[in-house]
Amino acid sequence: MDNAVLREDYDFLCRALMKHPSILVDAQTRKDFMELCQSKIEGISTYEDLIDAATELTVFFRDGHTNIEVPYSPVDFCVPLRCGWDGRGGLALREEYGGIPAGAYILGIQGITVENLISLMSQRIPHENRGKAW
Known part of the structure; x- marks a missing residue:
């Protein structure tokens, strides 16, 4: 660009x-x-x-409502999984998806653990997550 x-x-x-x-x-x-x-x-x-x-x-506004969303592009791969926290610090499917049963525990995505993914995401939206503060 x-x-x-x-x-x-x-x-x-x-x-x-x-x-x-x-x-x-x-x-x-x-x-x-x-x-x-x-x-x-x-x-x-x-x-x-x-x-x-x-x-x-x-x-800057510290209001929790003023934010940006990083858009998906045609080269991104997004799987629409409905997930929720499972109480053990991880993610679980809320409903069946492509033969994977509801309640299945998600260990990671593309070799990155859920905990590390959350940490990476928190760097992008730090005011609403536990990552670095601006």
């Missing part, structure tokens, strides 16, 4: 987030957010950089 496109997307997000209620009612919050937006733009040169910067922008 081209740097200009990434920055255009980032600029769009900054402008959209300028409509957040906390910015509209507090001048200092608005100033702090504008400074954060400016401080991140130069570091965006890859898609991953864009997602990291966008995550940091949404974490």
